[in-house]
Amino acid sequence: MTILKDVSLKLYSTMRLGGTADSLVEVKTKDELNKAVTWAEERQLPVRMIGIGSNIIWRDEGFKGLVIVNRIKGLEKITENTSSATYKIGAGENWDLIVDQFVGLNLQGVECLSLIPGTVGATPVQNVGAYGQEIAGTFVSLEAYDRMAKDFVVLEKDQCSFGYRTSRFKTVDNGRFLICFVTLKLHRAAPKPPFYESLDKYFKEHKITKPTLIDIRSAVIDIRSKKLPDPAKVANNGSFFANPIIGQDHYKIIKKKFKDVVAWEAKDNYKISAAWLVEQAGFKGKKDTETGMSSWKDQALVFVNEKAQSTADLIKYQQKVTDAVYNLFQINLEREPELLP
16 A cells, blocks of 8 residues: 555545645555554544545545545455346446446346446445435445444445435444445346336437336436536536425425426425526526636536635535525525535
């Protein structure tokens, strides 16, 4: 291992903002991870482990500790039968490349999660989801270094507290578990309707009557590519806010005033489109000269760093958007990317 000193964190977040890390190291094995954590603990330094930084924002103050970049690779078949296959995947693997491999093997369960940037290890933290699927749907278990137990542990699905865009790794145990491997169970089954609304529309427009897994992946990639900027080319963290859930009475008030409100029933409540809220507040495609930030022209939910000089600029822009949405709808938007440390 080579521990680097005074590393710019702008290189380790797709928003390309933030201060400096005192120390940074890349790990490729469990043994290297163990050594890196031990090194930090011997010096009483805080630790954060990251993937490519597609869902994190670093503060301007930087990080006075050790940043561990997860490069643990691997794709191992654990079990297989006529109806399913279970795989153990290195947390440092590129997520979309793994999805592509599963689709190529005709394994169903993650095809709708195509083109989501990031690594495999990040998916359970956020319980990543899109187009009607989420990682919890195929998740079996994960292996991680437990900083409290100071040992490697395996956590099963029912131990992860998965919820809408959340898990114990994002909330009560944020930073405790350093994920090394994720195990998923995929199925050998043909896709069945009903499909997510935008996918269904896509299939009808392209006259696809019996979509295959490849059709679904291609559709998701096409839809996402047209409305979302590539973080490798345009500095952004993808969707910046989670879709808020509101009560029926609140929804009726909004529906009465805004007939075109975009929302979905969620048990006894409604999940309302955060992108629609931001657009109604007037921020879609808006360039903010004060902060150097903007909302993407094709998707209001994506914040783009055009000329921002600091994370403080981003937070100021975020506040402008959340204030405008609250004043219009009395809804508090919650940021999805994590602000570190």
